[in-house]
Amino acid sequence: MTPLDERIAALLLADHAFAPATPGFVGAAVELRAALGERHTLRHGFLSPRSPRTAVLSGPPSPGLEASIARMADDLDAATPLIGEVRPGGVRVALEAGLEGGGPLGLTRRWALAGTLAPVLAAAFANSPAPDGRRSTRQARHRGLPVLRAISDPRRAWAAYVLEQPGRTGAGLAGLARHVDALRPPVAARGHLEIDVADRQPRDGWRVVVAVTAVLMDDPRAAAAAEQITAPLAAEPALWQRAAHDALSDPVLAAAARACFVEAYGTLARHGASRDLRDQVAEFTERYVMRGRCPADDVLDAVKPARR
Template sequence: MSDSVSDCTAQPRAAVTEAEVEALVRGICFKTGPPHRLGVEVEWLVHELRGPQLPVTPERLEAAYAALRTAPLRSALTVEPGGQLELSSPPAASLMECVGTVSADLDTARAVLREHDLALVGIGNDPWRPPRRFLREPRYDAMEACLDRTGPAGRAMMCTSASVQVCLDAGHEEPGPLGHGRRWWLAHQLGAVLVAAFANSPLADGEPTGWLSTRQLLWMEIGAGRAGAPPFNGDPRAAWARHVLDAPVMCVRREDGPWDVPDGLTFREWARYGAPGPPTQEDLDYHLTTLFPPVRPRGHLELRMIDAQPGEDGWIVPLAVTTALFDDPEAAETAYRAVKPLAERAQSLPAPHNPLWTDAARTGLADPELREVAVICFAAALEALPRLGATNDVTAAVAAFQERYVSRGRCPADDLLDEFDGTDRTAHRKDLRT
């Protein structure tokens, strides 16, 4: 969310101590108050208009993006390492304000890209093309070197994945359906349901991977220190502050030459011992941008677990459903009660590295328990959307998704697999948990 609810950043200053880091993170990453603003970050693969399996040269991408940067957009335009396009909305006062802003910007972006024979494609992981880095910058050189230590998943995440990221206010300081502690917990339990319902990345290199959300699999393979959530202990601020301190430093930036990529250095160790050179608050701010948990606190909550969705307006459905289940008190209470039994399957392990999230990414709504919870949550969202001012078109889109996928135990990934193997997989769906 561009100029988001409250970015977890601060002004540069002198070297920070371990205690100062903890205090800073606790103070600025959960800005509480009545939920009233939201945003969305929509990522897209950019493919050849007439042949999505054909490669697009860096020169064509750069020319198209140069033209797009001159277009009148309200959303912030960024380009991901593999050339994926991202639009990040400004904070919106309502669901429909957010939908209207991003829809208009996407219309503009599509028109510009069409002039270059390019198109936006909503899939969570590129089904055909291998990872290929488009951006050559010190940040991404360092990121690639760091992530390569855990295998090929990092490069794929950087270059072939795309998502819908929903940004919501952290919530009230006080307990209750909209309290920040409840919303933090709900995000990590409901997150598995969102993974399953909106899974849309079953292919890589032209073949099924065995996972309905291959994008989520990539995040799991990157590792808990970089892409995992902190353990729950009842206090989100304390848990996140510890996680930030104990997370490995991705890189130490340099004004000249390549950035250093330390191996195994945590930010706590860096702050405690001051080598290589004591970290500053600016280094802390940067460190926070190199952590990719499924729910990232940046003053607001950034929910990062949803695959990019098919169709020009498919992104609206997860935005609407998630907003309703968090910002409408009645729907939030229903969702909280519905997901409580799922917590046992998480086995107290942080997301996404627990059995619940693994089942969601592998089998989607073929899992009977996830399907049951999804049915309840979509029904609650549909009841709440008119209270949030959603138009009939938005409500109808959610209802259509519920009918096409949720009520049938399907997700968009099933459509891609049906197209791949020429069968209707609904007829022989079964519980695939193993």
């Protein structure tokens, strides 16, 4: 099969980057440490093998945050007979792309907010530490990534990112599709917005990841606040490297995280989110964010108590 011309490939990628839709539906995917031979349909979503030792539980787009979390919890319970003990790993959050244009619900504005918010969330949820003190080995892959690309058009920005990444194999549409599926940037355009910034979390901390990400992106008032808080980060040098290595010990990231998490908790309270969910977000905020820490710090402290 003849390889796609790069210009045609860029047009195809841009055309399929977003399916414009009003924000509101929330989806999530959780990595699990498990050997799985085939895909299984669960109560709401799917459990699929990713590698010999990793499976992914993908929940469906759900009408709102609480429905998404409840369905994911159901499916995690349903996965137990298939894989034994369920040990959640990294968490991805899927949100609607937004509407055409740059208004409060516009996909242009949402793409930019996702880009500036992502390193803040990555720093807060960092939990794949390394002996050199790095808080997130997983996010260190993105250390050279700009917070916002120079291209302001989200569709063109996504196409440019995909085509400049190494590892593209095969010819034609199938090869391009495999290449896109294999990419795991912090913010991706997959018809919807995919935000992939969280390492494995303590206990059922995946709920905090979904809740904080969804409310800061989808609630107009919270999104406007998060935009104001994080927009200056686009000019910060080496921010992804700092998020991966220093996490919330970096004062700039720490200040942004404190403001964002307070805003997220207030938004959950304003919308009448369940007491359990609000308490869980409050506990994470107090234990980690307000103290300039992330879950990886607990691991690093256990190895080297005198580090801090």
